Amino acid sequence: MAAPLDPSLFRPALVVLGAAALVIPVFHRLKLSPVLGFILVGLVVGPSGLGSLAAGFPWLGWFTLTDTEAIAPIAELGVVMLMFMIGLEMSVPRLRQMRRFVFGLGPLQMALCTAAVGGGLLLMGQGWASAVVLGLALAMSSTAVVLQVLTERRAMDTPVGRAALGVLLFQDLAAVPILVAVGVLGSSSGQEDGATALAWAALRAVAAVLGLLLAGRLLLRPLFRSVARTASADLFVAACLLVVLGTSLAAAAAGLTPALGALVAGLLLAETEYRRQIEAVIDPFKGLLIGVFLISVGMSLEVGRILAQPMLVLELSVALVLAKALVVGALVLGFRLGWQAAVPAGLLLGPGGEFGFVVIGLGITGGLIDPTAGALALIVVAVGLAVIPALGGLGERVARRMARVPLELQVPEGEPPDGTPRVIIGGFGRVGRTVAELLDAHRIAWIAVDSDPDEVAGLRAEGLRQVFWGDLAHQDLLARLHLDTARALVVTMTDPGAVDALVSQARAARADLHIIVRARDDRHAAHVYGLGATSAVPETIEASLQLSEAVLVDLGVAMGPILVSIHEKRAAFQDGIRAMAPDDVEIRDFGRQRLRDRVKEE
Numbered sequence: 259m260a261a262p263l264d265p266s267l268f269r270p271a272l273v274v275l276g277a278a279a280l281v282i283p284v285f286h287r288l289k290l291s292p293v294l295g296f297i298l299v300g301l302v303v304g305p306s307g308l309g310s311l312a313a314g315f316p317w318l319g320w321f322t323l324t325d326t327e328a329i330a331p332i333a334e335l336g337v338v339m340l341m342f343m344i345g346l347e348m349s350v351p352r353l354r355q356m357r358r359f360v361f362g363l364g365p366l367q368m369a370l371c372t373a374a375v376g377g378g379l380l381l382m383g384q385g386w387a388s389a390v391v392l393g394l395a396l397a398m399s400s401t402a403v404v405l406q407v408l409t410e411r412r413a414m415d416t417p418v419g420r421a422a423l424g425v426l427l428f429q430d431l432a433a434v435p436i437l438v439a440v441g442v443l444g445s446s447s448g449q450e451d452g453a454t455a456l457a458w459a460a461l462r463a464v465a466a467v468l469g470l471l472l473a474g475r476l477l478l479r480p481l482f483r484s485v486a487r488t489a490s491a492d493l494f495v496a497a498c499l500l501v502v503l504g505t506s507l508a509a510a511a512a513g514l515t516p517a518l519g520a521l522v523a524g525l526l527l528a529e530t531e532y533r534r535q536i537e538a539v540i541d542p543f544k545g546l547l548i549g550v551f552l553i554s555v556g557m558s559l560e561v562g563r564i565l566a567q568p569m570l571v572l573e574l575s576v577a578l579v580l581a582k583a584l585v586v587g588a589l590v591l592g593f594r595l596g597w598q599a600a601v602p603a604g605l606l607l608g609p610g611g612e613f614g615f616v617v618i619g620l621g622i623t624g625g626l627i628d629p630t631a632g633a634l635a636l637i638v639v640a641v642g643l644a645v646i647p648a649l650g651g652l653g654e655r656v657a658r659r660m661a662r663v664p665l666e667l668q669v670p671e672g673e674p675p676d677g678t679p680r681v682i683i684g685g686f687g688r689v690g691r692t693v694a695e696l697l698d699a700h701r702i703a704w705i706a707v708d709s710d711p712d713e714v715a716g717l718r719a720e721g722l723r724q725v726f727w728g729d730l731a732h733q734d735l736l737a738r739l740h741l742d743t744a745r746a747l748v749v750t751m752t753d754p755g756a757v758d759a760l761v762s763q764a765r766a767a768r769a770d771l772h773i774i775v776r777a778r779d780d781r782h783a784a785h786v787y788g789l790g791a792t793s794a795v796p797e798t799i800e801a802s803l804q805l806s807e808a809v810l811v812d813l814g815v816a817m818g819p820i821l822v823s824i825h826e827k828r829a830a831f832q833d834g835i836r837a838m839a840p841d842d843v844e845i846r847d848f849g850r851q852r853l854r855d856r857v858k859e860e
Contacts, residue, residue, distance in 0.1 A: 269320060270329050273303055276321075278549050290647075293406055296549045297644045300556020307561065326557045333554040334516065336547030337402045337612065338506045341430070341517040343544050344405060344423070345524020346537055347414060356424055363421060363589055364428020367607070370585045371397035378581065387626045392635055394436050395617035396578055399607040400643055401426045401517070402551055407606065407650045417599035418653075421590050422606055433515045433613055440620050466512030470505060470519060474526035479715075482532045486711035486727055498539050501527070531714040534707065535728035538735040551612070558615070559640045563633065574634070575641045579608035579649070602653030609642025609649070679743045680705050684730050684760055685751035686717065689776055693748050694724075705739060731759045736767065746772040749791075754782065758789055765790025 281295035300323075301307050309322040323329065376393025380386065404422055405414075413419045478501065485497045501523050509519025527533055564571050583604035590600040618635050621627035627635070681697055683690045683706035690706060697704045707728045708714050714727040728735050730751075741747070747764050751757050757775060764773055775791040777783035783794035806827070810820045 270323060270332075273321060273323055274329070274332075274546075274550050274553060277303075277553060278546055281549075292549070293403055293410075293552055293647045294644065296552035297556040297559075300553035301559050301561070302556075303553075304557030304559070306557075306559060323553075323557060326554055329550055329554055329557075332547060333551035336544070336549070336551035338502060338516050338520045339540060339544035339547050340402055340405060342502050342520035342524040343537065343540060345521040345526075346528045346533055346540075347524075356420060356427075359421055359424025359593070360427050360431075362424075363593055364425050364432075366589055367425050367586055368397055368429065368432060370589070371582050374581045374585055375578065378577070384631065388621070388628065388631065391440055391617065391621040391626045392631070394440070395614040395621070396610050396635065396639070397582070398429050398611040398613045398617070399426060399582075400609065400611035400646060401430060402548060402612055403555075403643055403646045404606050404650075406548055407647050411650070411654070417590075417595040418602045418606070421586075421593070421595055421599055421603045425586070425603075425607055427521075429611070429613070430515060430518050430521065433518070436617060437620065440617055440624065440626070462513050466509060466514050467518075467522060469512070470508060470522045471526065473508075474505075474523060478523070478526055479530050482527075482530065482536075483711045483715060486532065489709075491729070491732075494535070495539050498536055499543075502540070531711075531718050531725065531727040534726040534735055534738050535732070537738045538728070538732050541734060541738075555612070555640055555643050558636065559644070560633075560637060563637055564641070567634075571634070571637055571641060574638050575609075575645075578610065578638060579605070579642065581608075583608040598657040601657045602650065605649040605653035606646060609646055610639035612643070614639040679703070679745045680740070682739050682741065682744050682747045683707070684747065684749045685709075685776075686713070686725050687750065687752075690748070690750040693750065694722075702745070707735070707739070731756060731763075733763055736763060741767055741771070744768075744771065746774060749773065749775045751776070752778075754778070757786065761786055761789045761791050 277296065277299040281299055282292050285292045285295040303309060303322045304326070305324045307322070308318055309324040312318045312322050312324060372390075372393040374393075375396045376389040379389040379392055384392065399422075404426060408414050408419045408422060414423070481501075482494075482497060485493050502520055505519040505523035506516035507519070509522070510516045527536060585604075586607045587600040587604035590603050591597070595603075615636060618627060618632050618639070622629055622632040680703040681693075683693055683704055686694070686706040686708040690708070694704055694706060704724060706722075706725045707730055708717075708725065709727070709729060711727050714725055717725045730736065741764060747760075749757055749760055751760070761773055761775060764771055772793070773791045774793045774795070775783075775786045777786055777794045777796045779796050779798045783796045786794050807820055807824055810823075811817070
């Protein structure tokens with residue numbers, strides 16, 4: 259007989275899901291970052307908040323979390339998911355174009371910030387080993403919170419986002435050597451052994467990254483193509499989670515951070531036709547798991563220790579942010595990104611990061627850091643994480659006031675940002691491809707989605723990188739295609755159910771969107787008008803008009819009268835369709851009357 263289920267096992271999930279249900283709507287209505295909300299939830303329900311009262315009031319145990327380690331694995335998974343999504347947004351070519359930020363700005367920031375913070379700690383009386391370890395730990399910034407803030411503000415493609423991302427990516431790459439260096443400092447090994455350990459760690463890291471890149475190139479695209487052929491949404495979700503977890507565990511087994519493995523997988527998948535659908539599938543998991551990580555940050559805040567030394571905590575937190583912000587700001591100016599990037603980037607990267615918890619903990623364990631000083635440093639890091647959203651907003655306001663102009667988007671040459679207004683083409687068969695060719699002829703940007711994985715693979719092999727595989731019935735995919743800025747939606751699919759669902763979802767999302775639909779016949783056209791289409795083109799009618807035009811041309815009738823009669827006949831058909839559509843549906847003809855008048859004048 260199975261053992262009875264312990265209800266307390268569900269307590270962490272209950273608290274996290276309850277926090278998400280309460281925090282996100284409230285902070286959205288208040289126009290505040292949910293990052294701060296999750297941290298506050300962790301503070302309230304953690305061991306320093308209501309959790310401290312759970313012993314006296316047992317019923318509070320259902321709404322509190324007193325063990326930070328209980329949710330640590332899920333919190334780590336949130337960072338992994340975030341890095342995977344960042345990889346999807348970056349792609350290898352874009353990362354290659356950012357190399358001067360990753361391998362130029364990144365190492366300079368780490369070296370100078372470590373020197374500045376470590377030097378300050380030496381002046382405060384810390385030993386050299388403690389100063390070095392704390393300097394390395396506090397020089398790191400928060401990948402999870404900073405990128406979450408940049409994503410919320412849609413600033414990933416701005417100079418601020420590019421500079422911050424370059425620094426954060428280098429910090430993730432430097433994580434393993436830092437851990438090895440701290441371990442060497444804390445051991446009794448000689449200098450030669452320490453250098454050997456660092457060399458082996460570097461070689462192992464390079465070999466692991468190259469192995470992940472090679473395996474990804476060989477396996478990822480065939481895996482997702484075989485899954486896409488099944489047309490199973492559940493199997494696609496499972497494949498996405500398998501890749502994220504598998505690459506993370508492979509990186510961890512090689513001595514790297516799990517987040518770095520997920521980043522590599524994201525970079526490889528960013529070049530495939532499955533990128534948009536993967537983003538739509540993973541994003542809900544990422545948002546919830548990042549919330550768990552932020553709750554764990556709030557739980558780590560020791561309210562009692564902060565209240566015992568409030569001024570010291572405040573002074574140290576401000577000093578850390580100012581020192582790092584000055585260094586980062588000066589470097590950003592040196593890279594010619596301007597004040598508009600220097601001020602926000604400096605303030606965003608000024609606080610410490612989640613990796614600081616790991617380094618400081620390792621330093622305390624190895625006897626390199628005094629436990630009292632280490633505990634105070636952990637508080638400074640946690641406080642800094644909590645104020646990153648506010649610092650990001652402050653930096654943006656200061657930059658705008660200084661420059662008097664809005665922040666300008668800058669993206670790699672030849673690659674427009676995702677938010678660029680485009681025409682979305684749903685279905686990329688013969689009709690969709692013809693539409694795309696005419697849009698190209700008039701230099702109008704477009705992006706297309708088709709549900710046939712083999713067809714999409716062939717199109718991308720031809721160089722059509724704007725074509726992606728996906729299911730447009732998935733509402734999150736429409737958001738990932740930036741329906742909010744789209745110039746129009748062209749629906750060329752043949753499945754009536756898919757057409758109806760797409761038109762209805764698009765119209766519900768945007769009342770002003772131009773939706774042009776390929777319809778089977780006049781009845782279907784009237785039906786999609788009722789769903790919200792602004793223009794419907796029946797295949798049977800257009801075929802008959804083209805046939806009539808060809809007959810008249812072959813009979814020697816002049817082209818001018820032919821065009822006039824064709825357009826008049828099309829107008830008559832449209833009038834009939836209008837009569838069939840519901841009375842309360844407004845049908846726009848996109849200037850067909852003006853075209854008829856112009857033809858008559860000619």
